[in-house]
Ligand SMILES: *[C@@H]1O[C@H](CO)[C@@H](O)[C@H](O)[C@H]1NC(C)=O
Ligand SMILES: *[C@@H]1O[C@H](CO)[C@@H](O)[C@H](O)[C@H]1NC(C)=O
Ligand SMILES: *[C@@H]1O[C@H](CO)[C@@H](O)[C@H](O)[C@H]1NC(C)=O
């Protein structure tokens with residue numbers, strides 16, 4: 340129940356030590372790639388609390404296939420703290436979503452309605468407080484990553500995992516100082532597929548003697564896509580548990596579908612499911628507690644924030660000093676359409692040219708500014724293309740099936756895993772993650788109980804043997820660190836340290 344923030348508030352730190360901690364004395368040695376150090380950022384006037392690096396790793400010379408990373412050195416103890424890779428999902432979404440809106444080192448304050456660049460302020464709840472963190476844009480074609488050979492934009496789970504593994508081996512060659520640190524892989528949403536498939540490549544690499552040898556310890560998945568059946572069956576019990584459908588509707592749909600909703604096999608079940616869809620239709624799918632805006636109002640929402648309804652302006656307000664992001668109307672992921680084997684529509688293919696429900700204004704302005712791109716050692720738009728939050732440039736095939744067999748292999752091999760879930764997300768509801776973790780059949784070693792932030796219940800957790808932990812975050816939507824930054828840093832810190840949640 341310790342508050343990671345409390346320690347720094349309550350314990351006076353001797354001035355000398357403070358200087359040592361904050362002066363970036365942990366500089367990378369000669370091996371750090373030339374020109375990767377980020378020395379200033381447009382919109383940020385302060386002093387970097389730790390070193391930042393950015394650049395490309397070429398994973399296929401012939402094709403000119405290059406993956407972009409932004410690396411934030413830990414503000415704690417860089418030589419001991421874990422190295423964590425962060426991946427956003429989509430497929431097709433940039434990991435700058437995590438950097439800008441979730442747990443990156445800065446809060447981005449909008450420059451206002453006239454299109455000026457955002458101002459950057461330090462984020463007190465950055466995951467770089469306790470870890471060295473790599474934000475990777477993957478696969479090629481996503482975010483700032485690209486390939487000169489466009490055939491690379493036809494890809495899938497297995498190719499992506501193999502490319503990201505190649506990236507990691509080369510990255511650790513560039514930053515050998517970090518090879519001995521414990522290494523973890525993390526991500527959210529469709530990264531529920533990226534994380535276990537990459538973890539499995541890494542584990543096999545270690546077994547087959549791939550060099551350098553990564554000190555891989557485990558992985559973390561937030562509101563992650565996992566399995567057709569478990570994810571597809573999750574919505575109905577979620578809607579009932581949250582009070583969104585009546586007991587009668589629940590009984591009717593349960594009887595008609597015989598408790599199996601993911602692939603309705605009779606018309607009666609179809610009919611009952613449509614009734615459920617209908618009553619959920621106007622909710623915000625990413626967080627059922629947040630308001631939601633519908634046509635025609637949605638078209639009136641312009642960049643000028645003072646034209647927005649006041650309830651909309653409060654959307655996305657969190658404990659971070661700045662509201663991080665506003666999400667507009669709810670319907671993005673079709674209900675009861677869990678990710679199936681085969682072609683996965685990218686976000687833009689599902690709706691408009693932008694990701695529905697998502698205001699990505701500050702990230703879009705900043706990452707398309709040539710001075711900002713140059714500062715973070717990204718190629719200009721003329722070479723790498725414009726930055727978009729989620730691209731439709733790639734054609735993506737879900738070719739790895741259910742993730743459960745991956746989780747089983749990885750946990751049996753001794754890798755630790757944390758499966759966390761914002762419990763008010765209806766996009767990948769916690770009911771699915773709770774059900775599949777429980778279905779592994781592992782013995783419960785820490786029975787369902789609240790976990791705390793300060794003296795408040797922050798959610799619930801259940802621990803299993805083989806170091807598999809399931810955890811909910813109370814009142815959080817789809818992107819947990821965005822909605823609950825303090826609580827997210829707390830469980831992240833505790834889990835990485837191996838202490839009790
Ligand atoms: C945009 O607005 C900001 C603050 O409202 C102001 O400081 C800045 O000068 C304006 N920029 C332009 C280009 O008008
Ligand atoms: C792109 O890659 C494909 C597959 O490796 C290859 O057949 C093709 O020749 C390449 N195209 C170019 C322009 O290099
Ligand atoms: C799991 O491990 C078994 C036995 O080593 C192996 O045959 C299988 O391919 C693995 N599956 C995955 C998805 O890694």
Ligand SMILES: CC(=O)N[C@H]1CO[C@H](CO)[C@@H](O)[C@@H]1O
Pocket residue numbers: 803804805806837
């Ligand atoms: C670090 C950690 O929690 N290790 C545990 C992993 O799981 C095994 C078996 O369930 C335990 O013996 C370890 O203590």
